[in-house]
Amino acid sequence: MKKIVLLMLLATSPAFAHAKLVNSDPAANSNVKSPSMIKLSFSETLEPAFSTATLTDGAGRTVPVPRSVGGATITLLPIGLKPGAYKVNWQAVGHDTHKLSGSFGFKVIP
Template structure:
């Protein structure tokens, strides 16, 4: 009986430990901070829009071309003035805003797990009277991007407009499950050690 218990516990522990990295690696990147913040009122001219994620953003071409970061007003004009820059967990793009009003930030990046995630959020621009307004352009400010909006390796994940996004719940859930599996594995190993130490030698007749 003891031998069977030990064998079963060892097998369960091995399976649990093998599954832990798989679960942890399945979570997509998600937004943890944006500048400007979602729903914020910006009163000063911007020089960039910056997104910060929970994990490393992949720079597939080494030049930021695998990411998309666009800033548009209600009419659809673009106010990003260059291509995205990817630096570890952050993605930024140079920006100069136009007239006062509502603006939308649309983004798409390649997550650390190799999947493409995307989303958007809005903010309001209310500069002081007399502030010069940039006219904006009808075409995106970055013309060298190799990424295609909405075209993602399956399966893809689309984030909501809030920060943190819905993907953050999925990522946190994966992390919790991974930790739980690790705890179970350690507990099973503890049971094995306890059974081994409590075994008594056979009584001599």
């Protein structure tokens, strides 16, 4: 019996949570009026020095926007986005130091 318990303990590995994107506003693939804020919410507190997001337009050009990282949130503050397609590219690092990245798009409508 002791051998079985020991094998079970050795076979299990600790589960580490990663900072996964759980919500965005605007939502992925949505059509919205020009947003004054883009908010990305993650499953855990982020390491601000290693977590970021950028915004690109339909031609792939970077749109300069102020951004901040606090708690489990990355916030972008775009001003006067013109109608068209946009893409948010993000990189998130949680306390476990595992980096996750992704992107999502949305459209600004008149």
